[in-house]
Amino acid sequence: MKLSKSKYCLGYQCKKILWLNKNKPEEKQEIDNEAVLENGTNVGELAKQLLGEHVDIEYSDNLSDMIEMTKDYINKNRTTTITEASFDYDDNFCSVDLLKKNGDKYEIYEVKSSTEVKDIYMEDASYQYYVLRSLGYNVTRVCIVTIDNTYERGEELDIHKLFKINDITDYAQERFATIGDDIAQIKEEGDQREEVQTPISEHCFKPYECPFFQYCLGIKEKNVFDLRRVNIKKKFKLYNQGYRTFEELMQSDLDNKLKMQIDFVIDNKPDLINYEKISEFLSTLTLPLYFLDFETFQQSIPLYKGTHPYEQIPFQYSLHLYNENRELEHKEFLAEANIDPRRSLAESLVRDIPRGVCVLAYNMSFEKTVIKNLAKLYPDLREHLLNIASNIKDLMKPFSEYSYYSKDMQGSYSIKYVLPALYPNDPSLNYHNLEQVHNGSEAMATYASLGQFTKEEQQIIRRNLLEYCKLDTYAMVKIYDRLVEIQKIHARQRVRNDQH
Numbered sequence: 001m002k003l004s005k006s007k008y009c010l011g012y013q014c015k016k017i018l019w020l021n022k023n024k025p026e027e028k029q030e031i032d033n034e035a036v037l038e039n040g041t042n043v044g045e046l047a048k049q050l051l052g053e054h055v056d057i058e059y060s061d062n063l064s065d066m067i068e069m070t071k072d073y074i075n076k077n078r079t080t081t082i083t084e085a086s087f088d089y090d091d092n093f094c095s096v097d098l099l100k101k102n103g104d105k106y107e108i109y110e111v112k113s114s115t116e117v118k119d120i121y122m123e124d125a126s127y128q129y130y131v132l133r134s135l136g137y138n139v140t141r142v143c144i145v146t147i148d149n150t151y152e153r154g155e156e157l158d159i160h161k162l163f164k165i166n167d168i169t170d171y172a173q174e175r176f177a178t179i180g181d182d183i184a185q186i187k188e189e190g191d192q193r194e195e196v197q198t199p200i201s202e203h204c205f206k207p208y209e210c211p212f213f214q215y216c217l218g219i220k221e222k223n224v225f226d227l228r229r230v231n232i233k234k235k236f237k238l239y240n241q242g243y244r245t246f247e248e249l250m251q252s253d254l255d256n257k258l259k260m261q262i263d264f265v266i267d268n269k270p271d272l273i274n275y276e277k278i279s280e281f282l283s284t285l286t287l288p289l290y291f292l293d294f295e296t297f298q299q300s301i302p303l304y305k306g307t308h309p310y311e312q313i314p315f316q317y318s319l320h321l322y323n324e325n326r327e328l329e330h331k332e333f334l335a336e337a338n339i340d341p342r343r344s345l346a347e348s349l350v351r352d353i354p355r356g357v358c359v360l361a362y363n364m365s366f367e368k369t370v371i372k373n374l375a376k377l378y379p380d381l382r383e384h385l386l387n388i389a390s391n392i393k394d395l396m397k398p399f400s401e402y403s404y405y406s407k408d409m410q411g412s413y414s415i416k417y418v419l420p421a422l423y424p425n426d427p428s429l430n431y432h433n434l435e436q437v438h439n440g441s442e443a444m445a446t447y448a449s450l451g452q453f454t455k456e457e458q459q460i461i462r463r464n465l466l467e468y469c470k471l472d473t474y475a476m477v478k479i480y481d482r483l484v485e486i487q488k489i490h491a492r493q494r495v496r497n498d499q500h
């Protein structure tokens with residue numbers, strides 16, 4: 001088996017992954033990775049400028065071409081910086097993100113869009129060090145380049161402040177003594193005929209969730225790994241104690257709320273409704289009632305003055321409202337492409353939401369944080385914005401407090417579970433029926449790329465973004481309506497009971 005950087009990292013996590021990749025690829029499952037903000041490409045491109053002038057080794061399907069080109073540059077230049085410099089030692093291939101040559105000394109720079117140096121990055125860089133050193137290169141420095149999220153952008157982007165260079169030379173040198181044996185073992189097990197036997201454990205989720213987990217777990221019925229609101233450590237503890245299926249878990253020491261999650265599924269229980277609690281929550285709300293939802297995006301490379309890497313930048317909101325006559329209205333905002341959207345969004349928000357009105361958000365800490373950040377930024381709007389933030393109430397409360405619980409929520413009180421549990425099979429509330437944008441991650445990516453399209457195309461994309469966000473607040477309206485309906489049914493029942 002030939003290794004590359006990424007294959008080595010997979011094998012480092014678990015040797016069985018490489019075996020399964022080769023022998024049972026059909027068992028691989030899609031991993032639902034939340035909000036991939038931006039792939040590393042932009043970061044990688046920008047980081048190329050970090051060491052000044054450089055030459056690029058262009059990607060080729062024929063890796064030997066890349067290796068030959070690298071040799072050529074190295075031989076012809078006493079000092080140089082090469083990106084994607086490529087090497088192979090004993091069927092261990094690697095491309096170094098940035099290789100600096102100064103005379104007979106070499107420095108390796110591995111670029112990551114992360115803000116921290118993870119163990120797996122140190123392994124990645126150590127693998128490169130192993131390849132180059134084994135080939136006889138005198139590598140004097142090994143570094144991981146990460147993003148410094150404390151950096152605040154000025155008028156111009158300062159890449160020397162944006163990037164942080166973390167020296168891990170000592171680690172790579174120490175690792176050199178053992179990594180060769182690890183590589184040999186990864187290859188040997190990856191190539192063996194019989195299936196590699198590795199028991200599942202926390203390593204299946206560290207550093208990355210393994211796409212073969214369901215296969216290795218081998219339990220078809222509902223089990224401990226289907227539980228929500230339990231961390232992976234606790235799940236493995238229960239699993240190793242022999243509490244695996246939902247039936248077995250009922251005998252464990254799980255708390256009552258978690259057992260309820262299981263019990264509702266096993267016994268197919270009807271919805272649990274605490275009428276008093278729901279009425280109590282509804283009594284805190286007043287008309288006009290505003291339903292607010294923001295969309296934000298994050299970028300590893302801050303685009304606007306005063307922003308930090310990975311800061312949440314709001315670009316859109318939807319606002320449904322029940323006016324004093326209980327009629328439903330709708331307002332919305334979506335920023336133009338390629339501009340800092342925050343000022344125009346903040347101005348629009350204070351136009352749309354008067355002071356002192358009741359505002360509902362679902363999981364309100366997010367909306368509150370967005371508004372408070374805007375208030376810090378714009379002193380002239382501060383008082384009004386903070387007033388809006390202070391009047392937000394959380395529509396998630398009746399669900400997070402189990403005033404309403406249905407087995408279809410599967411232990412979650414996220415709106416993506418609560419909504420279909422309350423309105424099963426309602427096509428008007430089905431996000432899959434939307435065009436192009438179906439979730440927050442897609443909204444984020446779609447807005448971030450908006451400026452690349454023609455005016456006509458942008459119109460269509462904008463309409464899709466608006467429809468998506470509108471559904472978010474319409475869903476909140478429907479959840480609120482259902483709670484009101486429940487309250488009314490209960491009130492009627494009480495009158496009937498009193499009459500008897």
Ligand code: SF4
Nearest residue numbers: 014016204210213216
């Ligand atoms: S699920 Fe775990 S044991 Fe199975 S291949 Fe993945 S990491 Fe290895």
